[in-house]
Amino acid sequence: METIAENQRVKTAKKIEKMFGHIDYKNPPELCPVRDVMSVASDQWSTLIILWLGYFETLRFNKLKKYVYGISNKVLSQRLKVLEADGYISRKAFPEVPIRVEYALTEFGQSYVERLLELTEWMQQNSPKVLANREKYGIV
Amino acid sequence: METIAENQRVKTAKKIEKMFGHIDYKNPPELCPVRDVMSVASDQWSTLIILWLGYFETLRFNKLKKYVYGISNKVLSQRLKVLEADGYISRKAFPEVPIRVEYALTEFGQSYVERLLELTEWMQQNSPKVLANREKYGIV
DNA sequence: TCATATGGTTACTTTTTGTAACTTACTCTT
DNA sequence: AAGAGTAAGTTACAAAAAGTAACCATATGA
Numbered sequence: 182m183e184t185i186a187e188n189q190r191v192k193t194a195k196k197i198e199k200m201f202g203h204i205d206y207k208n209p210p211e212l213c214p215v216r217d218v219m220s221v222a223s224d225q226w227s228t229l230i231i232l233w234l235g236y237f238e239t240l241r242f243n244k245l246k247k248y249v250y251g252i253s254n255k256v257l258s259q260r261l262k263v264l265e266a267d268g269y270i271s272r273k274a275f276p277e278v279p280i281r282v283e284y285a286l287t288e289f290g291q292s293y294v295e296r297l298l299e300l301t302e303w304m305q306q307n308s309p310k311v312l313a314n315r316e317k318y319g320i321v
Numbered sequence: 322m323e324t325i326a327e328n329q330r331v332k333t334a335k336k337i338e339k340m341f342g343h344i345d346y347k348n349p350p351e352l353c354p355v356r357d358v359m360s361v362a363s364d365q366w367s368t369l370i371i372l373w374l375g376y377f378e379t380l381r382f383n384k385l386k387k388y389v390y391g392i393s394n395k396v397l398s399q400r401l402k403v404l405e406a407d408g409y410i411s412r413k414a415f416p417e418v419p420i421r422v423e424y425a426l427t428e429f430g431q432s433y434v435e436r437l438l439e440l441t442e443w444m445q446q447n448s449p450k451v452l453a454n455r456e457k458y459g460i461v
Numbered sequence: 462t463c464a465t466a467t468g469g470t471t472a473c474t475t476t477t478t479g480t481a482a483c484t485t486a487c488t489c490t491t
Numbered sequence: 492a493a494g495a496g497t498a499a500g501t502t503a504c505a506a507a508a509a510g511t512a513a514c515c516a517t518a519t520g521a
Contacts, residue, residue, distance in 0.1 A: 197375055198376065200441060201372070209390040214449075219440075242468050253509075267455055268451060281467075304359050305357050306385065307429075312358075381498085398499080418486065419498035
């Protein structure tokens with residue numbers, strides 16, 4: 182066995198224990214904060230929205246829709262609302278005509294995007310590997 | 322302006338540019354590998370499955386179901402298949418009676434869980450903040 | 462006057478999830 | 492010997508989420 186890899190595995194396990202170790206699986210809580218928060222922030226569209234707001238300091242609704250291509254008005258609007266409610270982004274409406282609305286990351290959102298980026302960079306580096314695995318597996 | 326925070330912001334923006342800068346938004350690709358890979362790996366149930374396999378070296382179907390509480394047989398079975406196809410986990414079936422099936426992280430999955438953990442630890446630390454924001458926002 | 466732009470909303474359809482019962486084959490209990 | 496239990500799923504059906512496309516008010520530019 183490679184002891185370095187094994188060491189890392191043990192470290193990882195300890196972190197996970199710290200995260201979920203308190204849960205009683207005979208009677209699990211109906212709402213776990215980690216799950217709850219994660220399901221909003223790491224939703225597919227949410228991550229793209231947050232990444233783009235990490236690139237541009239502010240973005241208006243239609244610009245955001247252009248960069249997060251494929252998203253519908255409806256879902257974009259919904260996601261922006263929950264991301265605002267959870268404190269990742271801010272919404273500023275200017276009473277002009279036509280109305281101008283600017284979305285931006287909050288400080289909290291900024292701290293999140295930095296963590297998120299580490300994951301997405303890993304995804305980018307490893308996507309060829311995943312795609313190759315998928316091919317090999319057959320069912321695509 | 323705080324120059325340290327501003328510096329960090331610029332760094333973040335550069336990373337995002339590197340990730341998405343090549344895309345032509347007048348004619349965006351219908352399938353972006355980063356999106357594609359991310360949508361499997363950072364799915365709500367998938368992350369929980371991967372975390373638990375990062376804790377126990379191997380887990381059988383029903384144990385996994387116990388820890389990833391709330392998941393249905395159907396969805397667990399589906400997720401395990403795609404996670405196997407994408408190369409994160411391995412499935413070993415022992416021809417006993419009744420059949421025994423062991424799931425485990427591959428080396429690749431192990432390297433993923435380490436990245437994933439950084440995110441989920443952040444989530445755990447910050448979930449009180451998010452929940453407080455949500456409360457303040459009103460619509461729960 | 463008609464088209465365009467803004468930031469959405471609404472009604473409707475399609476896809477994805479969740480629920481719960483069922484399967485196969487063997488063993489343990491009564 | 493009949494019935495229940497176990498393991499790892501599958502299947503048919505119901506509910507929830509997401510996607511589609513038309514629509515809204517208001518004002519400007521052609």
